Amino acid sequence: MTGRVSMQEREPTPPAPVAPLPPAVASPTAARRPRRAVLAVALVLVVVALLATGLAVAYGIERTSGDRAQPAVPTVPAPTVSRPPALRDLMPPTVRVGSAADGRGMSLDAGYRELLGSEFDAITPENAMKWANLEPSPDVYTWAGADQLVGFAEQHDQSVYGHTLLGRTDVPRWVDPQWSADQLRAVLRDHVTAVVSRYRGRVWAWDVINEALDEDGSLRDTLWLRKLGPGYIGEMFRWAHAADPGARLFINDYGVEGRTRKADALLELVRELRRAGVPVDGVGFQSHLRWDERPRDMVGNLRRFAKLGVSVAITELDVRIALPETAAKRERQAALYRQVLQACLAVPACVSFTVWGFTDARSWIPGYHPGYGAACIFDAALVPKPAHVALMDQLRRIPSPTGAGPGPG
Numbered sequence: 515m516t517g518r519v520s521m522q523e524r525e526p527t528p529p530a531p532v533a534p535l536p537p538a539v540a541s542p543t544a545a546r547r548p549r550r551a552v553l554a555v556a557l558v559l560v561v562v563a564l565l566a567t568g569l570a571v572a573y574g575i576e577r578t579s580g581d582r583a584q585p586a587v588p589t590v591p592a593p594t595v596s597r598p599p600a601l602r603d604l605m606p607p608t609v610r611v612g613s614a615a616d617g618r619g620m621s622l623d624a625g626y627r628e629l630l631g632s633e634f635d636a637i638t639p640e641n642a643m644k645w646a647n648l649e650p651s652p653d654v655y656t657w658a659g660a661d662q663l664v665g666f667a668e669q670h671d672q673s674v675y676g677h678t679l680l681g682r683t684d685v686p687r688w689v690d691p692q693w694s695a696d697q698l699r700a701v702l703r704d705h706v707t708a709v710v711s712r713y714r715g716r717v718w719a720w721d722v723i724n725e726a727l728d729e730d731g732s733l734r735d736t737l738w739l740r741k742l743g744p745g746y747i748g749e750m751f752r753w754a755h756a757a758d759p760g761a762r763l764f765i766n767d768y769g770v771e772g773r774t775r776k777a778d779a780l781l782e783l784v785r786e787l788r789r790a791g792v793p794v795d796g797v798g799f800q801s802h803l804r805w806d807e808r809p810r811d812m813v814g815n816l817r818r819f820a821k822l823g824v825s826v827a828i829t830e831l832d833v834r835i836a837l838p839e840t841a842a843k844r845e846r847q848a849a850l851y852r853q854v855l856q857a858c859l860a861v862p863a864c865v866s867f868t869v870w871g872f873t874d875a876r877s878w879i880p881g882y883h884p885g886y887g888a889a890c891i892f893d894a895a896l897v898p899k900p901a902h903v904a905l906m907d908q909l910r911r912i913p914s915p916t917g918a919g920p921g922p923g
């Protein structure tokens with residue numbers, strides 16, 4: 515039994531006495547009619563005034579300081595008023611929704627900037643923080659591109675996901691494979707320390723190491739593995755942690771979204787690192803997917819990582835389509851975007867959901883996967899595709915925290 519009282523249970527209220535209606539003509543109350551007429555006119559005026567105010571608000575008519583209305587030309591409503599709900603508005607507060615961002619797009623394209631700022635609450639620099647770009651010559655840093663992205667994020671109340679302290683393909687050419695292990699360790703340590711220190715407190719998470727595993731799950735055969743041995747991974751995490759103890763430190767890879775052999779190996783690697791006290795806080799699942807594939811048991815896979823005590827994150831999601839693009843392929847693409855979001859939302863340890871660029875105009879896919887394209891959630895003209903609609907729909911299905919049906923939006 516709840517504490518609520520139903521209408522039937524309440525004591526019935528005695529009906530109020532009904533006054534007889536006044537006769538239409540020659541009534542003693544006829545003297546009140548002029549007052550009623552005045553009241554009626556006043557009421558009409560109030561209604562008209564209210565309607566006018568409503569119209570003025572709807573069409574964005576602003577008042578001048580002299581309180582005179584501007585000519586009744588509908589103006590473009592302020593973006594904050596007219597903007598339809600965006601991904602960042604609907605995503606639960608425990609999950610960041612991000613996009614990789616490209617400095618050139620930001621510099622040249624106002625539409626790109628507008629969407630990047632309004633749809634997402636996190637940004638991953640697509641290339642600007644890669645070692646070869648940050649440190650083109652030994653000890654000579656070019657921070658401008660990375661600073662620009664971090665500044666943009668701060669202006670738009672967004673978090674920055676740093677990518678990446680060590681990538682497979684982005685080591686500067688001046689790093690000489692002939693150097694001794696001590697020399698190589700020193701340049702790697704100095705690089706990690708310089709970059710993480712510069713953005714201390716401004717980057718919420720770092721991909722400390724990207725693509726450390728080969729396809730079969732063995733440690734990738736790199737200069738670092740050969741010269742420094744497998745311990746270089748743990749060392750990188752410790753250097754990064756020393757430079758910014760507040761940053762969340764991730765290991766990030768591809769081909770690990772479903773239950774694959776490589777995912778099994780990554781799980782064991784993270785388990786070992788944690789057992790050894792290495793400050794690994796999270797695992798990033800890149801999620802570069804093809805429209806006609808499905809990761810096997812993604813939810814179960816994310817959960818087994820979460821059980822190690824780490825966060826998990828979707829870090830680079832895109833879904834490439836075999837060209838030509840058709841409506842049917844776009845729908846399957848949308849279903850896959852939705853599935854990955856569902857997996858993230860089903861696992862409480864999932865702290866972010868990031869797409870690898872949001873517009874087909876600037877995706878890496880056509881350059882790297884000939885015959886494929888159209889991988890993003892907005893088309894090249896920045897129009898939302900079915901994939902964006904599917905993500906929004908999925909977010910609208912989240913029950914509100916009060917249990918009163920779907921949440922915001």
Ligand code: G3I
Pocket residue numbers: 640641644681683684724800830878882
């Ligand atoms: O900016 C130069 C331009 O000046 C020059 O004319 C042109 C000629 O090739 O190159 C341009 O730079 C390219 C850059 O993308 C910007 O478009 C580089 O050559 C090209 O190698 C670089 O590719 C990036 C790739 O990583 C390699 O770093 C992609 O944009 C980027 O999306 C991709 O991102 C990776 C993640 O870091 C790790 N996970 C996989 C993901 C996709 O490959």
